[in-house]
Amino acid sequence: MLTAACYEHTPIIGQSHERLAFCEDELLKIGRELSHEVHAWCILPNHYHILVHTDQIAALLHALGRWHGRSSRAWNLEDSTSGRKVWFRVVERAMRSERHFGATINYIHNNPVKHGYVTKWQEWPFSSAPQFIDTFGREYTEKLWNAYPVDRYGETWDK
Template identity: 55%
Template sequence: MMTAACFDHAPHIGKNAQRISEFENSLLLELEKLSNSIFAHAVLPNHYHVLLETYDIAKLRIELGKFHGRTSFNWNKEDGTQGRKVFHGSAETAMKSERHFQATLNYIHNNPVKHGYVNKWQDWPYSSAAQYLTSVSKEEAAQHWLEYPIDRYGEDWDV
Protein backbone atom coordinates (compact mmCIF):
# COMPACT_ATOMS: atom_id res chain seq x y z
CA MET A 1 0.00 0.00 0.00
CA MET A 2 1.26 3.46 -0.89
CA THR A 3 0.13 6.36 1.24
CA ALA A 4 0.93 10.04 0.83
CA ALA A 5 -0.29 13.11 2.68
CA CYS A 6 -0.24 16.82 2.10
CA PHE A 7 2.09 18.85 4.28
CA ASP A 8 0.39 19.71 7.58
CA HIS A 9 -2.60 17.72 6.25
CA ALA A 10 -3.76 20.80 4.37
CA PRO A 11 -6.49 19.96 1.82
CA HIS A 12 -4.46 20.89 -1.27
CA ILE A 13 -5.66 17.86 -3.25
CA GLY A 14 -9.29 18.67 -2.52
CA LYS A 15 -9.22 22.42 -3.10
CA ASN A 16 -12.18 21.82 -5.42
CA ALA A 17 -13.92 18.95 -7.20
CA GLN A 18 -12.06 19.50 -10.46
CA ARG A 19 -8.65 19.36 -8.77
CA ILE A 20 -9.31 16.19 -6.80
CA SER A 21 -10.79 14.47 -9.86
CA GLU A 22 -7.87 15.45 -12.10
CA PHE A 23 -5.42 14.41 -9.39
CA GLU A 24 -7.08 11.00 -9.02
CA ASN A 25 -6.88 10.42 -12.78
CA SER A 26 -3.27 11.61 -13.04
CA LEU A 27 -2.17 9.58 -10.02
CA LEU A 28 -3.70 6.39 -11.38
CA LEU A 29 -2.15 6.94 -14.82
CA GLU A 30 1.25 7.47 -13.20
CA LEU A 31 0.93 4.41 -10.97
CA GLU A 32 -0.27 2.21 -13.84
CA LYS A 33 3.12 2.78 -15.51
CA LEU A 34 4.94 1.60 -12.40
CA SER A 35 2.81 -1.24 -11.10
CA ASN A 36 1.56 -4.63 -12.16
CA SER A 37 -1.91 -4.15 -10.69
CA ILE A 38 -3.87 -1.52 -8.79
CA PHE A 39 -6.37 -3.21 -6.49
CA ALA A 40 -7.89 -0.28 -4.60
CA HIS A 41 -7.50 3.45 -4.13
CA ALA A 42 -9.02 6.39 -2.29
CA VAL A 43 -8.07 10.01 -2.84
CA LEU A 44 -9.14 12.41 -0.11
CA PRO A 45 -8.66 16.19 0.12
CA ASN A 46 -5.42 15.89 2.09
CA HIS A 47 -4.07 12.36 1.49
CA TYR A 48 -4.46 9.20 -0.52
CA HIS A 49 -4.02 5.43 -0.28
CA VAL A 50 -3.39 2.99 -3.13
CA LEU A 51 -3.17 -0.79 -2.84
CA LEU A 52 -0.98 -1.98 -5.68
CA GLU A 53 1.57 -4.57 -6.73
CA THR A 54 5.01 -3.58 -7.95
CA TYR A 55 8.34 -5.34 -8.28
CA ASP A 56 10.38 -2.15 -8.00
CA ILE A 57 9.24 -0.13 -5.00
CA ALA A 58 12.37 2.06 -5.08
CA LYS A 59 11.64 3.19 -8.65
CA LEU A 60 7.96 3.68 -7.83
CA ARG A 61 8.87 5.94 -4.86
CA ILE A 62 11.28 7.98 -6.99
CA GLU A 63 8.72 8.47 -9.77
CA LEU A 64 5.98 9.23 -7.25
CA GLY A 65 8.24 11.90 -5.74
CA LYS A 66 8.69 13.44 -9.19
CA PHE A 67 4.92 13.32 -9.73
CA HIS A 68 4.37 15.07 -6.40
CA GLY A 69 6.93 17.70 -7.40
CA ARG A 70 5.28 18.40 -10.77
CA THR A 71 1.87 18.51 -9.16
CA SER A 72 3.05 20.85 -6.40
CA PHE A 73 4.67 23.19 -8.92
CA ASN A 74 1.47 23.38 -11.00
CA TRP A 75 -0.83 23.87 -8.01
CA ASN A 76 1.42 26.52 -6.50
CA LYS A 77 1.44 28.38 -9.80
CA GLU A 78 -2.35 28.04 -10.00
CA ASP A 79 -2.81 29.23 -6.41
CA GLY A 80 -0.17 31.98 -6.55
CA THR A 81 1.82 30.33 -3.76
CA GLN A 82 5.19 29.55 -5.36
CA GLY A 83 7.48 27.66 -3.00
CA ARG A 84 4.71 26.32 -0.76
CA LYS A 85 5.32 22.75 0.42
CA VAL A 86 2.37 20.67 -0.78
CA PHE A 87 3.25 17.02 -0.11
CA HIS A 88 4.82 15.52 2.98
CA GLY A 89 6.21 12.50 1.14
CA SER A 90 4.95 8.96 0.86
CA ALA A 91 5.23 5.66 2.68
CA GLU A 92 4.74 2.09 1.66
CA THR A 93 3.39 -0.79 3.67
CA ALA A 94 4.14 -4.31 2.45
CA MET A 95 1.30 -6.79 2.74
CA LYS A 96 2.18 -9.50 5.25
CA SER A 97 -0.55 -11.97 4.38
CA GLU A 98 -3.73 -12.45 2.38
CA ARG A 99 -5.69 -11.34 5.45
CA HIS A 100 -3.65 -8.13 5.66
CA PHE A 101 -4.24 -7.50 1.94
CA GLN A 102 -8.01 -8.00 2.23
CA ALA A 103 -8.32 -5.85 5.36
CA THR A 104 -6.26 -3.15 3.64
CA LEU A 105 -8.67 -3.20 0.71
CA ASN A 106 -11.53 -2.62 3.18
CA TYR A 107 -9.53 0.06 5.02
CA ILE A 108 -8.87 2.01 1.83
CA HIS A 109 -12.48 1.88 0.69
CA ASN A 110 -13.70 2.90 4.15
CA ASN A 111 -11.24 5.80 4.53
CA PRO A 112 -13.66 8.51 3.30
CA VAL A 113 -16.17 7.33 5.92
CA LYS A 114 -13.50 7.27 8.65
CA HIS A 115 -12.69 10.90 7.89
CA GLY A 116 -16.35 11.96 7.73
CA TYR A 117 -16.66 12.80 4.03
CA VAL A 118 -19.50 10.33 3.36
CA ASN A 119 -21.70 7.94 5.33
CA LYS A 120 -21.32 5.04 2.89
CA TRP A 121 -17.95 4.26 1.35
CA GLN A 122 -19.47 3.57 -2.07
CA ASP A 123 -20.65 7.21 -2.20
CA TRP A 124 -17.13 8.69 -2.30
CA PRO A 125 -16.50 9.49 -5.99
CA TYR A 126 -12.68 9.53 -5.78
CA SER A 127 -12.04 5.88 -4.99
CA SER A 128 -12.36 2.41 -6.42
CA ALA A 129 -15.19 1.47 -4.03
CA ALA A 130 -18.01 1.76 -6.56
CA GLN A 131 -16.03 -0.29 -9.09
CA TYR A 132 -15.34 -2.90 -6.43
CA LEU A 133 -19.03 -3.19 -5.62
CA THR A 134 -19.95 -3.69 -9.27
CA SER A 135 -17.39 -6.52 -9.52
CA VAL A 136 -18.78 -8.49 -6.56
CA SER A 137 -22.29 -9.13 -5.29
CA LYS A 138 -23.73 -7.15 -2.38
CA GLU A 139 -23.68 -10.34 -0.30
CA GLU A 140 -20.04 -11.03 -1.17
CA ALA A 141 -19.03 -7.47 -0.24
CA ALA A 142 -20.86 -7.74 3.10
CA GLN A 143 -19.20 -11.08 3.83
CA HIS A 144 -15.80 -9.64 2.91
CA TRP A 145 -16.37 -6.78 5.35
CA LEU A 146 -17.24 -9.21 8.17
CA GLU A 147 -14.36 -11.55 7.38
CA TYR A 148 -11.73 -8.80 7.13
CA PRO A 149 -12.72 -6.09 9.63
CA ILE A 150 -10.73 -2.89 10.06
CA ASP A 151 -11.62 -2.11 13.68
CA ARG A 152 -8.11 -3.08 14.83
CA TYR A 153 -6.30 -2.33 11.58
CA GLY A 154 -2.55 -2.05 12.14
CA GLU A 155 -2.52 -3.51 15.67
CA ASP A 156 -0.32 -6.53 14.79
CA TRP A 157 -3.32 -8.75 14.04
CA ASP A 158 -2.60 -8.49 10.34
CA VAL A 159 0.34 -10.89 10.17
Protein backbone atom coordinates in the same frame (compact mmCIF):
# COMPACT_ATOMS: atom_id res chain seq x y z
CA MET B 1 0.00 0.15 0.09
CA LEU B 2 1.29 3.60 -0.68
CA THR B 3 0.03 6.59 1.29
CA ALA B 4 0.90 10.25 0.86
CA ALA B 5 -0.38 13.24 2.76
CA CYS B 6 -0.37 16.93 2.07
CA TYR B 7 2.03 18.82 4.30
CA GLU B 8 0.46 19.38 7.73
CA HIS B 9 -2.66 17.65 6.34
CA THR B 10 -3.72 20.85 4.59
CA PRO B 11 -6.55 19.98 2.13
CA ILE B 12 -4.62 21.11 -0.94
CA ILE B 13 -5.86 18.25 -3.13
CA GLY B 14 -9.42 19.09 -2.15
CA GLN B 15 -9.32 22.71 -3.34
CA SER B 16 -11.63 21.64 -6.17
CA HIS B 17 -13.43 18.71 -7.71
CA GLU B 18 -11.12 19.05 -10.73
CA ARG B 19 -8.02 18.79 -8.57
CA LEU B 20 -9.30 15.65 -6.84
CA ALA B 21 -10.10 14.12 -10.25
CA PHE B 22 -6.68 15.13 -11.61
CA CYS B 23 -4.96 13.57 -8.60
CA GLU B 24 -6.94 10.36 -9.08
CA ASP B 25 -6.14 10.23 -12.82
CA GLU B 26 -2.42 10.82 -12.30
CA LEU B 27 -2.12 8.41 -9.39
CA LEU B 28 -3.86 5.65 -11.36
CA LYS B 29 -1.78 6.34 -14.47
CA ILE B 30 1.45 5.96 -12.48
CA GLY B 31 0.13 2.98 -10.53
CA ARG B 32 -1.01 1.12 -13.62
CA GLU B 33 2.21 1.87 -15.49
CA LEU B 34 4.47 0.48 -12.76
CA SER B 35 2.33 -2.24 -11.17
CA HIS B 36 0.93 -5.60 -12.10
CA GLU B 37 -2.40 -4.59 -10.61
CA VAL B 38 -4.03 -1.69 -8.79
CA HIS B 39 -6.32 -3.27 -6.20
CA ALA B 40 -7.78 -0.23 -4.43
CA TRP B 41 -7.39 3.53 -4.12
CA CYS B 42 -8.91 6.54 -2.44
CA ILE B 43 -8.17 10.24 -2.94
CA LEU B 44 -9.20 12.57 -0.12
CA PRO B 45 -8.76 16.35 0.20
CA ASN B 46 -5.49 16.01 2.13
CA HIS B 47 -4.11 12.52 1.42
CA TYR B 48 -4.39 9.42 -0.73
CA HIS B 49 -3.99 5.65 -0.49
CA ILE B 50 -3.32 3.19 -3.30
CA LEU B 51 -2.88 -0.57 -2.99
CA VAL B 52 -0.85 -2.11 -5.79
CA HIS B 53 0.98 -5.30 -6.65
CA THR B 54 4.39 -4.34 -8.00
CA ASP B 55 7.94 -5.60 -8.27
CA GLN B 56 9.09 -2.08 -9.18
CA ILE B 57 8.58 -0.29 -5.87
CA ALA B 58 11.66 1.93 -6.24
CA ALA B 59 10.55 3.09 -9.70
CA LEU B 60 6.99 3.61 -8.44
CA LEU B 61 8.16 5.70 -5.49
CA HIS B 62 10.42 7.70 -7.81
CA ALA B 63 7.57 8.35 -10.26
CA LEU B 64 5.28 9.45 -7.42
CA GLY B 65 8.00 11.77 -6.14
CA ARG B 66 8.35 13.35 -9.57
CA TRP B 67 4.58 13.72 -9.85
CA HIS B 68 4.47 15.29 -6.38
CA GLY B 69 7.02 17.85 -7.58
CA ARG B 70 5.07 18.66 -10.75
CA SER B 71 1.73 18.87 -8.95
CA SER B 72 3.22 21.05 -6.20
CA ARG B 73 4.50 23.54 -8.73
CA ALA B 74 1.23 23.57 -10.70
CA TRP B 75 -0.99 23.91 -7.63
CA ASN B 76 1.22 26.58 -6.08
CA LEU B 77 1.01 28.61 -9.28
CA GLU B 78 -2.74 28.03 -9.44
CA ASP B 79 -3.19 29.10 -5.79
CA SER B 80 -0.63 31.97 -5.93
CA THR B 81 1.35 30.33 -3.11
CA SER B 82 4.84 30.09 -4.54
CA GLY B 83 7.16 28.05 -2.33
CA ARG B 84 4.41 26.38 -0.31
CA LYS B 85 5.23 22.81 0.69
CA VAL B 86 2.42 20.66 -0.74
CA TRP B 87 3.39 17.06 -0.02
CA PHE B 88 4.88 15.53 3.10
CA ARG B 89 6.05 12.15 1.71
CA VAL B 90 4.99 8.76 0.42
CA VAL B 91 4.92 5.89 2.90
CA GLU B 92 5.07 2.30 1.66
CA ARG B 93 3.64 -0.68 3.56
CA ALA B 94 4.12 -4.20 2.24
CA MET B 95 1.24 -6.62 2.73
CA ARG B 96 2.15 -9.30 5.24
CA SER B 97 -0.73 -11.71 4.82
CA GLU B 98 -4.12 -12.27 3.23
CA ARG B 99 -5.66 -10.77 6.37
CA HIS B 100 -3.54 -7.63 6.05
CA PHE B 101 -4.47 -7.36 2.36
CA GLY B 102 -8.22 -7.72 3.04
CA ALA B 103 -8.13 -5.26 5.93
CA THR B 104 -6.20 -2.79 3.78
CA ILE B 105 -8.80 -2.91 1.02
CA ASN B 106 -11.50 -2.24 3.62
CA TYR B 107 -9.44 0.53 5.23
CA ILE B 108 -8.89 2.29 1.90
CA HIS B 109 -12.53 2.02 0.84
CA ASN B 110 -13.78 3.11 4.28
CA ASN B 111 -11.48 6.14 4.47
CA PRO B 112 -14.02 8.70 3.15
CA VAL B 113 -16.55 7.37 5.69
CA LYS B 114 -13.96 7.46 8.50
CA HIS B 115 -13.19 11.10 7.75
CA GLY B 116 -16.87 12.07 7.49
CA TYR B 117 -17.05 12.94 3.78
CA VAL B 118 -19.78 10.37 3.05
CA THR B 119 -21.85 7.79 4.92
CA LYS B 120 -21.35 4.92 2.43
CA TRP B 121 -18.27 3.78 0.52
CA GLN B 122 -19.89 4.00 -2.90
CA GLU B 123 -20.84 7.66 -2.40
CA TRP B 124 -17.24 8.93 -2.63
CA PRO B 125 -16.38 9.58 -6.30
CA PHE B 126 -12.58 9.45 -5.95
CA SER B 127 -12.25 5.85 -4.84
CA SER B 128 -12.23 2.35 -6.24
CA ALA B 129 -15.07 1.37 -3.88
CA PRO B 130 -17.96 1.67 -6.39
CA GLN B 131 -15.97 -0.26 -9.00
CA PHE B 132 -14.97 -2.87 -6.40
CA ILE B 133 -18.60 -3.44 -5.42
CA ASP B 134 -19.66 -3.63 -9.09
CA THR B 135 -16.87 -6.09 -9.89
CA PHE B 136 -17.10 -8.39 -6.88
CA GLY B 137 -20.70 -7.87 -5.82
CA ARG B 138 -22.30 -6.66 -2.62
CA GLU B 139 -22.31 -10.13 -1.04
CA TYR B 140 -18.53 -10.62 -1.45
CA THR B 141 -17.85 -7.02 -0.35
CA GLU B 142 -19.88 -7.51 2.85
CA LYS B 143 -18.15 -10.85 3.46
CA LEU B 144 -14.74 -9.15 3.11
CA TRP B 145 -15.86 -6.32 5.43
CA ASN B 146 -17.01 -8.79 8.10
CA ALA B 147 -13.89 -10.97 7.78
CA TYR B 148 -11.44 -8.04 8.02
CA PRO B 149 -13.06 -5.19 9.96
CA VAL B 150 -11.17 -1.92 10.07
CA ASP B 151 -11.76 -1.40 13.78
CA ARG B 152 -8.92 -3.91 14.27
CA TYR B 153 -6.80 -2.66 11.37
CA GLY B 154 -3.17 -3.46 12.07
CA GLU B 155 -3.62 -5.81 15.02
CA THR B 156 -2.91 -9.19 13.36
CA TRP B 157 -1.26 -8.52 10.01
CA ASP B 158 1.55 -10.96 10.57
CA LYS B 159 -0.59 -13.89 11.75
